[in-house]
Amino acid sequence: MSAAYLLRRLAAILIVLLIVSLTVFSITQILPGNAAVMILGEYATPAQLQALELKLGLDQPWYVQYWRWFSGMLSGDWGVSMRLSQPVAALIGEAFWRSAALALASLATVTLIAIPLGILAALKRGTIVDLVIGLFAYIGTAVPEFVTATLLLVFLAGPDRGFLPAGGFAPLSEGVGAALSHVVLPAATLSLILTAHIARQVRSEMSDVLSSDYIRAARLKGLSERSVVLRHALRNAMAPAVAVISLDIGYLLGGILVVEEVFAWPGLGRLIIYALQNRDLPVIQAATLVLAFAYALSNLVSDIVIAWLDPRVRYA
């Protein structure tokens, strides 16, 4: 992987951000009621509105407004939330880390469960174990997050059998136990759909690899089954699995919106839904851009991991 390749990928991410920012900006421009109306309320006099519009630059053409906003985003000036009267950058910064903690907890769970499940299914291909894992995988991908979340709440956090909190967030400063107990249900919800999907992909890659010639060769060489599976097969099946995981991060980021809303997890997803419900334009614009950036960056990271796992992959 060359430096030129990395630079080109980073430039591509910038282009993606440019397109996303234009899209989001035009969407927010179509929204009825401009920022001045939103700040002053519907009883403001026309003179007051006009004065504020001048101050906010709303009388300028759209491309001037767009450029002022986008260059502000790049330089760290993300504006002020209309509803919460706080700087958007601070709001998003705080929410982002909570969402990242939730996303990482889910990804870790998924990786630890899905990959072994997929390998197991491939090794026991055609047996009852394979069938059960396959069924789980099919059912898991067919349940939307809000259903999983609601059902987990009913059965694990109800008032009479509630050994887990029904929602909210506890920082690590309140103790590891409290922080973990709050993360269990939302992370489990996010993990289910991804575990199902990734286990299926790993199984399919792994069965491909296990029936290949070099695995037969490794077996004929007299290597132990353990060594054949873990050192020879797994390594070759991992690169495609990582590719799938990175694509699934898109689902994860979408799922976070719903899961945070259901479990009252004060992260980016909940902030976005709040902003959408209240038409808080600066927050909607910045948060969407942050999510898109996180997704594009995670795709780049996964490509780097794939190249590291599979030496045949060369990016020029």
Place this chain on the structure above:
Amino acid sequence: MRDLLRHPTGLAGAVLLALIAVMTILGPLIAPYDPQQFHPLSRLQGPSAAYWLGTDQFGRDIFSRILNGARSTILFGLGATMAGVAAGGAIGLIAGAIGGAVDSLIMRLLDGLLAVPDLLFTLLIVTVLGGGSGHAMLAVAIAFMPGLARIARSTVLSVRTREFVLAAQARGESPAYVIACEIMPNTIAPIIVEATIRVSFAIMLGATLGFLGLGAQPPSTEWGLMIAEARQYMFRNPICVAAPGVAIALAALGFNLLGDALRDLTDPRGRR
């Protein structure tokens, strides 16, 4: 078709979808009660002979509501997917067939749109258009467009240099003829496979929008909305939320299984 029913996954999907189809077409006719009728004396009941799946917070029969809701939930999934396929397919076909600068411009735009998660994209559009199931359907279709356009384009590219296309061009056929009569028919199969699987995503997205209050509006019996309405009472009568949840999962599962089976059967390398 016979191959499909012999395929275990395909058979399971077909059976589920047959069940769903019966609910969609006959649901309101076979429902034992009016889905909107209140039974104030039997609120939040568990399953019984009178109310097979119990009753909700107004004493409405959950089984009847599920039967009625099939129509809005399933038609939402089908409608949104078909609109997305039509728009995305057209864009992908044009990009792939024309190639060159137009193609790269369209693809860069689509890449940008793909960086926004489907649900967030849908929510943004619904915020602009306003809630309601029609707008939600349109939003899902727009959110699906970039992904479907990409798939259509890549199949077009794989077909474009095949002998029969070159032969048609050598015969002097017009570009429009080549696209419509040579390229398009050969891109249908992969698109149908993708569309079938997407219907299950569309159903899940539609239900999620209903759940968030941005899709179908009360008193609709859309399944996501049913869960949202019953959430306050879910600890007292879990079946209020469990029944519509299972219904959504079965519908999504049916399309998923069918789509997978179709992929196995149409893809010559398919084996899995």
